[in-house]
Amino acid sequence: MSDVRRAAAMADSVKDALLAIGVAPDGVDLVCRAHALAMAARIEQLEDDHHTAYLHPGRSVLILVRDVAHSDPPTLAAGALLESETDALRVPALQISSQIGPDVVSILEQIPAPGDEALLERLVTLPEALRLVALAERLDQLRHAHLHPDRAWWAVIHEETTRAWLPVAERTHARLAQRYRHWQRTFARRL
Numbered sequence: 001m002s003d004v005r006r007a008a009a010m011a012d013s014v015k016d017a018l019l020a021i022g023v024a025p026d027g028v029d030l031v032c033r034a035h036a037l038a039m040a041a042r043i044e045q046l047e048d049d050h051h052t053a054y055l056h057p058g059r060s061v062l063i064l065v066r067d068v069a070h071s072d073p074p075t076l077a078a079g080a081l082l083e084s085e086t087d088a089l090r091v092p093a094l095q096i097s098s099q100i101g102p103d104v105v106s107i108l109e110q111i112p113a114p115g116d117e118a119l120l121e122r123l124v125t126l127p128e129a130l131r132l133v134a135l136a137e138r139l140d141q142l143r144h145a146h147l148h149p150d151r152a153w154w155a156v157i158h159e160e161t162t163r164a165w166l167p168v169a170e171r172t173h174a175r176l177a178q179r180y181r182h183w184q185r186t187f188a189r190r191l
Helices: 005-020 025-045 056-068 073-081 093-099 102-110 119-124 128-142 151-172 174-190
Strands: none
Touching (some): 005 056, 025 056, 025 073, 056 073, 073 128, 119 128, 128 151, 128 174, 151 174
16 A cells, blocks of 8 residues: 555645635535545555556646646546546446546546547547546646556557547647647657
């Protein structure tokens, strides 16, 4: 089991960021509960609190709040709970529904996973708020892609990002597009 101090510090950062942009107390509570639920599996399963996946739920929310000024509590809660890489760290839909609410489950069910054959089309047709959630979560995952041991996976992820995630970011939000372009250029040099 990992040390929970980093999790508590991230929870405080998430709460402070939500309050700073004027999210109402009930919205702050919803997002913080979702963040805590997403962190529970990480605290239990990841022995190293410096593992790249450990603070992922909070980082996804902070991208939405700080880079996009997104303030809708249900989609921010979904951002905390979205996990596109590691099945074992995903919170089951029934648990989300009972502890956070079925609206958040509905949001999560609409967001396509990386590797989806119709990824670009599915992303483009999402409502903007859901595209933002998908883009923020994926961006945080990509920021640590260079640590993946399989270099063949690197080429696949770079191609998918260039083909789908970057163009969707460019259609959705200037700051996210800027961050995706930076990642794409930087990662291309590693390849």
